[in-house]
Amino acid sequence: MSEIVDSWVERLKGKIEPIGSMSHWERMAAAFERKPVDLIPVAPELDYWQITYAGYGHDETFNDVDKTTDSCLKTWADLRTDAIWIYVDIGHQLDSMVPPEERDKYFQVRGKKDYVLFHPLTNSLDEAIALFEDKVYTRYMDSSRAASHFTPHILQLLEFQEKMDRTVPVIVGCATPSNHAEAVVGVENFVKWLITEDKAKMKHYMDLVTEERLGALDFYNEFFINNGAEFFCMWGGARTWGPRQLDEFGYADRAFVDKACKLFKYPFMHHCGKNLPQAMEIIADMPCKAVQYDEPYYSMDQDWRKWCETAAKWFEGKKCAMNAPTTQKACFAKPDEIKRMVNDFLEATVPYTSAVVMPGCEIDSYAPVENVKAMIDAAREFNV
Amino acid sequence: MADAEILDRISDAIIQLDIKNIEAYTNRALEQDCTPVEVVTALGKGMEITGKQFKCGEIFLPEVMVACDVYKEGFKIVFPLIQAQTSESFIGCIAIGSIYGDVHTVGKDVAAAVFAAAGFKVVDLGVTVKDEAWLQAVNEHAPDIIGLGTYMTSTFMHTRELVQMFKDAGVRQDIKVICGGPSVNNETARELGADGASGNAWEAVEIMREWMEQKRGVQN
Numbered sequence: 001m002s003e004i005v006d007s008w009v010e011r012l013k014g015k016i017e018p019i020g021s022m023s024h025w026e027r028m029a030a031a032f033e034r035k036p037v038d039l040i041p042v043a044p045e046l047d048y049w050q051i052t053y054a055g056y057g058h059d060e061t062f063n064d065v066d067k068t069t070d071s072c073l074k075t076w077a078d079l080r081t082d083a084i085w086i087y088v089d090i091g092h093q094l095d096s097m098v099p100p101e102e103r104d105k106y107f108q109v110r111g112k113k114d115y116v117l118f119h120p121l122t123n124s125l126d127e128a129i130a131l132f133e134d135k136v137y138t139r140y141m142d143s144s145r146a147a148s149h150f151t152p153h154i155l156q157l158l159e160f161q162e163k164m165d166r167t168v169p170v171i172v173g174c175a176t177p178s179n180h181a182e183a184v185v186g187v188e189n190f191v192k193w194l195i196t197e198d199k200a201k202m203k204h205y206m207d208l209v210t211e212e213r214l215g216a217l218d219f220y221n222e223f224f225i226n227n228g229a230e231f232f233c234m235w236g237g238a239r240t241w242g243p244r245q246l247d248e249f250g251y252a253d254r255a256f257v258d259k260a261c262k263l264f265k266y267p268f269m270h271h272c273g274k275n276l277p278q279a280m281e282i283i284a285d286m287p288c289k290a291v292q293y294d295e296p297y298y299s300m301d302q303d304w305r306k307w308c309e310t311a312a313k314w315f316e317g318k319k320c321a322m323n324a325p326t327t328q329k330a331c332f333a334k335p336d337e338i339k340r341m342v343n344d345f346l347e348a349t350v351p352y353t354s355a356v357v358m359p360g361c362e363i364d365s366y367a368p369v370e371n372v373k374a375m376i377d378a379a380r381e382f383n384v
Numbered sequence: 385m386a387d388a389e390i391l392d393r394i395s396d397a398i399i400q401l402d403i404k405n406i407e408a409y410t411n412r413a414l415e416q417d418c419t420p421v422e423v424v425t426a427l428g429k430g431m432e433i434t435g436k437q438f439k440c441g442e443i444f445l446p447e448v449m450v451a452c453d454v455y456k457e458g459f460k461i462v463f464p465l466i467q468a469q470t471s472e473s474f475i476g477c478i479a480i481g482s483i484y485g486d487v488h489t490v491g492k493d494v495a496a497a498v499f500a501a502a503g504f505k506v507v508d509l510g511v512t513v514k515d516e517a518w519l520q521a522v523n524e525h526a527p528d529i530i531g532l533g534t535y536m537t538s539t540f541m542h543t544r545e546l547v548q549m550f551k552d553a554g555v556r557q558d559i560k561v562i563c564g565g566p567s568v569n570n571e572t573a574r575e576l577g578a579d580g581a582s583g584n585a586w587e588a589v590e591i592m593r594e595w596m597e598q599k600r601g602v603q604n
Contacts, residue, residue: 108512110485115538117487188489191446192453195401240490242444274566276444298583299441331537332572364537 002156004066008073009163016080019380024082024168028231031320032266032289034354040346042379043083043171043322044330044372045233045270045292047362048115050075051087053369057112061087065153072157076168079376082356083231085171086157088150090118093175093183095148096141097121097131113365120186125193125205128185132208146174146216151223158227172229173270174213174220174260177252179237181209187240194245202249210252214259221263232264234288239273246278254286261287268322272361274298280314290320294327294360305344312352321349322358325375330359331367335374342378350384387418391426394458398430399437401450403457410458420465421473424501427458431501435586449490452497459500474505476596479521480531481509482565483542488535491565491585495531498585504529504592515549522555528599529560529592532578537567540576547577560595564588 020038022030027041046053051061054071061068068087076084091103098106098121108117122128131137141147157170175183182190193202220229234257238246261267268290269283274297283291296307308323315321324345325338333341342357349355357379363372390413397406413423434451437443443451466473478499482492489511500506507525509517511533518530530550534540543563550556563573563581573581579595582588 108485108487110539110542113538114485115536117485117536119487186489188449188493191490192449194446195450196403240445242446245444245446297441299439328537328567328569331541332569364541366538366541 002066002069002159004069004073005156005160005163008070008077008160012077013164016077019080024080025166028082028169028356029266031354031356032231032268034320037354037384040355040357040379040382040384041082042357042376043081043085044357044359044375045085045171045362046072046075046081046372047085047087048089048365049363049367049372050085052113052365053078058089058107058109058116062089062091062116062149065150065156068150068153069156069160073160079372081376083169083171084157084160085233086150086154086173088148088154088173089116090183092148092150093180094118094121096137096139096145097184099140115365118183120189121184123186123189125185125189125197125201129201129205129208131184132205132212135212137212145212146219147223154224155227158224158229162228166228169231169266170229171231171233172220172224173233173235174216175235176237176256177206177210177213178241178249179235180213181206181252182237184209187237191240191245194241194249199248206249206252210255213252213256217256217259217263225263230265232260232267233270233292234260234267236269236271236283238279239271241276241279243276243278246276246282250282254282257286257288266290268292268320270360272327275311275360277310280311284314284318288319290322290356291315292322292358292360294323304341305348308345308348309352312349312355316352318353320354320356321352322356323349323360324357325359327359327361327364330371330375331364333371335370338371338374339378339381342375343382346379346382387413387416387422390416391418391422394423394426395430395433397458398427398451398454399433401447401454403450403454406454406458407461410461414462414465420462423462424459424466424503427455427462428501428503431455431498432586435498439584439586445490445494448494452494455497455501459497475503475593476528476599477505477507477525478529478531478562478592479507479509479518479525479527480533481513481518481521482511482533482535483539483546484512484514485542486533486535486539487512491535491583492531492533495533495564495585495588498589499531499592502589502593504589515546518546519549519553519555522550522553522559527559528596529562531588532561532563534563534565534567540565540567540572543573543576543578560592562588562592
C-alpha cells in the first residue's frame with residue numbers, strides 16, 4: 001500500500017475520459033501481437049524528462065521514491081500516453097555493486113534539468129572480472145543482484161497498474177549483458193578491448209556478466225512479474241559494435257533475450273544509436289515481440305522514410321516496430337516537423353507490420369512539452 | 385629500409401591496428417632521418433584511410449578507436465619535436481573537450497586524433513570540462529577553434545551558456561565554436577550560438593579547414 005499511489009488512483013480512476021475504443025493496455029497489447037488497433041499506440045520513453053516535467057531533480061528523486069513515482073503518474077495523467085515507463089537512472093544497474101556511502105561519487109550531474117550519468121566502476125578489465133568473480137553484486141542490496149533503490153518505485157507503479165484495473169501498462173526495463181558489461185567499465189574502454197584484449201579473457205568477462213544478468217531476471221520474476229509486470233524493455237548495449245564484434249560477443253544478449261522472453265508476456269528490445277543492418281537483422285530474429293529502434297547507421301545513406309520501411313520489412317511477420325521521432329528531433333525540431341516524422345514512420349511501417357510511436361531512445365529532459373505533445377497528437381491523428 | 389618504406393609501415397600500422405609496433409616504427413623513421421613532419425604526415429595518411437573505411441562501412445567504431453590509439457602512440461613521440469617548431473606548422477589550434485556533465489570520451493578521443501592527424505594543434509581538455517576551464521584554455525592557448533564535445537543531447541543544450549560566457553569575456557570574436565558528437569545538429573548548434581557542428585570528425589576537419597582559410601584570407 002502506497003499513499004502516493006492511492007492519491008493518484010483517487011484522482012484518476014473513473015474520472016478520466018477514455019481515449020478511443022480500446023484501453024491503453026489493450027492498444028499496446030494488440031500492437032505487440034500485431035493485431036488491429038483503434039489508434040496507433042504512443043509510449044515515448046519519458047525517462048528523466050518526466051522528473052523535470054513534474055518539477056523535481058535528481059537529488060530529490062534519487063532519495064525519495066515517492067517523488068519518482070509522483071513524477072511518472074503526474075506526467076501520465078497530463079499526457080495520457082499508452083504506457084507508463086518506470087524511471088531509473090544508471091544507479092539501478094550499479095547500486096548493488098557499490099557501497100551505499102560511495103554511490104554519490106559515481107554520479108555526474110550538471111544541473112537539476114540535466115541527464116544523470118554514472119562514472120564506470122573501473123577502467124581495468126582484470127578488476128572488472130574480479131568484481132564479477134567475487135559476486136560483488138550480492139553485497140550491497142540485500143543480496144539481490146538486480147535490486148536497487150528504485151525497486152520500491154517500480155513496485156509502486158505496478159501497484160498503480162493493478163489499482164487502475166490494468167487499463168494502462170507499466171513498462172519495466174533491465175539492461176542486457178552487453179549494456180551492463182559496457183556500463184561497468186565504460187563504453188570507451190569496452191569497445192577497444194573487443195579488439196585489443198585477449199578474446200578468451202573478454203569472453204570470460206562477458207560470461208560472468210551474462211551469469212549476473214540472467215540472475216537479475218530471476219529477481220525481476222520474483223518482484224515485478226509476480227506483481228503484474230508484463231511489458232518489459234531490454235535495454236541493449238552493443239550500440240557501437242561492428243558486425244565482427246556482434247558475431248563474437250552477441251551470444252550474451254541472445255541468452256538474456258531468450259530467458260526474458262520466456263518470463264515476460266510482452267518483451268521488447270531497445271536498440272538506440274546509429275543502427276547497423278546486421279544488428280537489426282539479428283534482433284529481428286530474436287524471440288521478443290517488438291523492437292524499439294533508432295536512426296540508420298549514417299553511411300547507409302537512407303532517408304528517414306526509407307529506413308523505416310527497411311526496418312518494417314525486417315520485422316514483417318515477426319515484430320512490432322517502435323520508433324519516431326528521433327531523440328534529437330524530439331528535442332530540437334518544431335512540432336510540425338515532429339508530426340511529419342511520426343507520420344512518415346507510420347506510413348512506411350503499417351503496410352508491413354504493427355507500430356508504436358516510441359522514439360528509439362529516451363526523451364531528453366530539454367525537449368519542449370509541445371514536442372512531446374506533437375508526437376502524441378500525430379499518433380492519435382493517424383488514420384488506422 | 386628506405387624512408388618511404390618505413391613511412392608506409394607507420395601508415396599501415398594505423399590501418400592494421402598494430403599498437404605493438406607503432407612506437408618502434410616511429411622511432412626507426414626518426415633514426416633514419418625522416419623529419420617529424422614526414423612522420424606526422426604518414427600517421428595522418430593512416431588516419432585518412434581509416435576515415436574512408438569508416439565512412440563506407442568497412443570498419444566500425446571499435447576499429448576506429450583503436451586506430452586512434454595507434455595514432456596517438458606514434459604522435460606522442462613526434463609531438464615534442466613538432467611543438468618545438470613555430471605555430472605556422474599547424475593549420476590552426478583547437479581546444480577540445482566534452483562539456484561539463486558529460487563523461488563520455490568516445491567521440492572526443494576520436495576527434496582529437498583525427499584533428500591532429502589533419503594538421504591541427506590539439507589542446508585536449510579532457511571530459512566533463514567545467515565552464516571556466518574553457519575560458520582559461522582560451523586565455524592560455526589562444527585557440528582558433530573551440531570544440532565542444534557532447535554525447536548527450538542535454539549537454540549539447542549548454543552550448544548557449546558557453547557561447548554567452550565567451551561573449552561576456554570578450555573573446556567570442558577570436559574563436560570559432562564547433563559542436564561534435566552523435567547528438568549534435570548544425571542548425572541547432574547555430575541557434576545555440578555556435579558556428580557549426582558535425583557528428584563525424586573527418587567532416588569536421590573540412591569545416592574547420594574552411595574556417596582557417598577564411599581567417600587567413602581576412603588576415604592577409
